[in-house]
Amino acid sequence: MLSRTAEHLFWMTRHTARADHLARLLDACYQRSLLPAYAGASxxxxxxxxxxxxxxxxxxxxxxxxxxxxxxxxxxxxxxLGADAANPSSIVSSLRFARENARAVRGCLGAELWETLNATWLDLQRLLADDLHEHDPYAFFEWIKQRLHLVRGVQLAAPVQNETSAFLHLGGCVERADHMARTLEAHCELLKPHAFDYHGANALLRAVSGLDAYREVYRDAIAPARVAALLVQCQDWPGSLAASLEEIRRIAVRLRNGQSAQTERLALQLCEEVRQAPLDAWFANAQTSALRSWLVALIARVNELARRVGRDLVRPAIPEPVAAAA
Structure with a gap:
């Protein structure tokens, strides 16, 4: 596969995943803002x-x-964050970038996936023209989530799991790992054992699509240590940090080339580091600050892994003799 094609596939799913994650964050925060305030107005x-x-x-x-x-x-x-086209990180901008990347490789993408993503973009323009994000934010976020579920379902239903599907899946996994680490780091305050914010933790689980997974795995009331364990180390839930990094490692092995050995090694190191993180000890001693410090360092390493994936797997440099021959 041409490196340019691989890059478009990789970034298409990074942008769709980014739009989905942001819609879920905004939706969770919006729904929480509708709860009755137990404190004073200020x-x-x-x-x-x-x-x-x-x-x-x-x-x-x-x-x-x-x-x-x-x-x-x-x-x-x-x-x-939802509708500002001038903000390159907004939902509308992420979906525009996803569509542009998909259009560049529509020949190898598959007609059904392209048509689904293109229809999503066209329908989004009508919703924005009607100002749905202002009149009914909940309906707007639900529509975004449902459409991107459909895009992801069409992607997974591809008749052949080949290099195209591997690069598509790789982009989503990289974005999911980065999003999970950043989201958990930003919400560490909610998980303090001595001042546990139940409603905040519930919103956090909703924001990362983990509420149903929590109920399935633990079948108990929401507790801070278990929330952290699910989001960081649960191998049975594909949305966890551990599962995302393991999937990146697996795809890196499948797509390996002469330059990707260091990328595979870093992916393996991160998998082991996440698996061995002493979450139980941190929560037993109420050391959420230790969790936050670990996550800050981990975010930098996940970003390094994403950079290496892009450099060594998505757009590997042409070896010198080949470049000269070309």
């Missing part, structure tokens, strides 16, 4: 602003948002 307002600021921090846009907006308001944050 405290409730500060808490809501902190929740929206947390989402902006996860996507790395908190400082940029402050430059162009006064205060943290629900309506403005939803518009900025």
């Amino acid at each position: 405290e409730a307002e500060d808490s809501a602003a902190h929740s929206w600021l947390t989402i902006l921090s996860i996507v790395g846009l908190a400082d940029h948002y402050r430059l162009s907006h006064h205060g943290i308001e629900r309506r403005e944050v939803i518009a900025y």
Whole structure:
């Protein structure tokens, strides 16, 4: 496969996954903002602003948002992260980038997948023209999630699991690992054993599509240590950090070439590091600060893995003799 084709496939699913993750974060925060406030009005307002600021921090846009907006308001944050075409990290921009990458390789992508993604983009323009994200944010986020579920389902139903499907799957796994690490790091405060925020933890599980998985695995009330264990180390749930990194390692082995040995090694190291993280000890000693420090370091290493995947697997450099011959 041409490296340019592999790059388009890889980034198509990175952008669709990014749009899906952001829609789920915004939806969870929006639904939580509708709950009755148990604190005073000013405290409730500060808490809501902190929740929206947390989402902006996860996507790395908190400082940029402050430059162009006064205060943290629900309506403005939803518009900025959901429908602002000038924001390259918004949902609409992510889906535009996904469609552009898909159009560049529609010949090898498969007609059904291209038509599903293209129809999603065209229908999205009608929803934005009707300002659905302002009138009914819940319906807007639900529509985004359902359409991207459909895109992912069509992708997984490909008749042949070949290099095309491998690069598509790789992009989604890389984005999922990065998103999970960032989201959990930003919400560590919710998981403090001595000040556990049940509603916040419930919203966190919804934001990462993990609430049903939690109920299936633990069949008990939500507890901070178990939330962290599910999101970080649960091999039986594909959305966990451990499962995403293991899938990246597996695909890297399948797509290996003469330059990817270091990438495979780093993926294996990260799998082992996540598997052996002492979560039980940290929560037994109420050391959520240790979890946060570990996650901050891990995010940097996951980013390094993503960079290596792009360099060594998606767009490997042409060996010198071959380049000269070309």
